[in-house]
Amino acid sequence: MRLEDKVAVITGSGSGIGRYCAFEFAKNGAKVVVADLNEKGAAETEKQIQANGGIAVTFKVDVSKPESVQKLANFTLKTFGRIDVLVNNAAIQINKTVEDMTFEEWNLQMTINVGGVFLCSKQFLPHLRKTKGNIVNMSSVNSFFVEPMCAGYCATKSAIVGLTKAMAIDHGHEGVRVNCILPGYIDAGLAEGYFLAQPDPAQARIDAGKLHALWRIGKPEEVGRAAVFLASDDASFVTGSSMVVDGGFGSGLPPK
Ligand SMILES: NC(=O)c1ccc[n+]([C@@H]2O[C@H](COP(=O)([O-])OP(=O)(O)OC[C@H]3O[C@@H](n4cnc5c(N)ncnc54)[C@H](O)[C@@H]3O)[C@@H](O)[C@H]2O)c1
Structure with missing residues (x-):
């Protein structure tokens, strides 16, 4: 078990990749705070972890709101007394060109996707410093590698x-490592939303698979296992890195 007794907060773990990160963390012995705006989804993640003998609690958070993130930190420390790993996973995806997007949509996406990483990191860094998390x-x-x-x-x-x-x-x-994961297309929430936004969603899904060297899109647990590695002592000399977990998507175009 790579994360025995570690306390991990995973944002956006009420669905998709975040949920499978939570499953993999719990399987590896971590105590997980399932932090999401979507309470129903978070409760489902918690239920499935507990059904498999793991430890998880839920907390409703809006990562774009400083007071909400502060409450998440207070809850985590009150519940488990420490924090070892923060997974900043919550995000939204608005499928528009710059011309079509309103300034409000631009700000919303920036505030959740980037502001959320900033706020959660800012709030948890003093505690991660204590645990060398x-x-x-x-x-x-x-x-x-951008797309339309x-x-x-x-x-x-x-x-x-x-x-x-x-x-x-x-x-x-200070002993704190920070890394990120770059997934390719993963069979989870946002990719599904992207496919649905295309003129022919079923064909878009097939075409997406064939953009990957492995000729398929990824599974959320494949990202979860990468997150466990980066969070664990196995990655003790890894920091500042961008780990590509993309089935070869970013390496080039595979044969048709
Ligand atoms: N699915 C993919 O193919 C793919 C590929 C590359 C990267 N990613 C990244 O993986 C992460 C998870 O994506 P996913 O596909 O699992 O999507 P998802 O929609 O299933 O999960 C995102 C979660 O974030 C939560 N969330 C949204 N706004 C929030 C807020 N303000 N506060 C708290 N929680 C909030 C949602 O409720 C949801 O549970 C994202 O960072 C995404 O950019 C996904």
């Missing part, structure tokens, strides 16, 4: 790579 941020291959109709989303995911490196540099000497 670490942060895992969820970016995307869209941080360096997701300008704002790609900008947020690139910003997370920069923020990861900056925090790694600022806090490495």
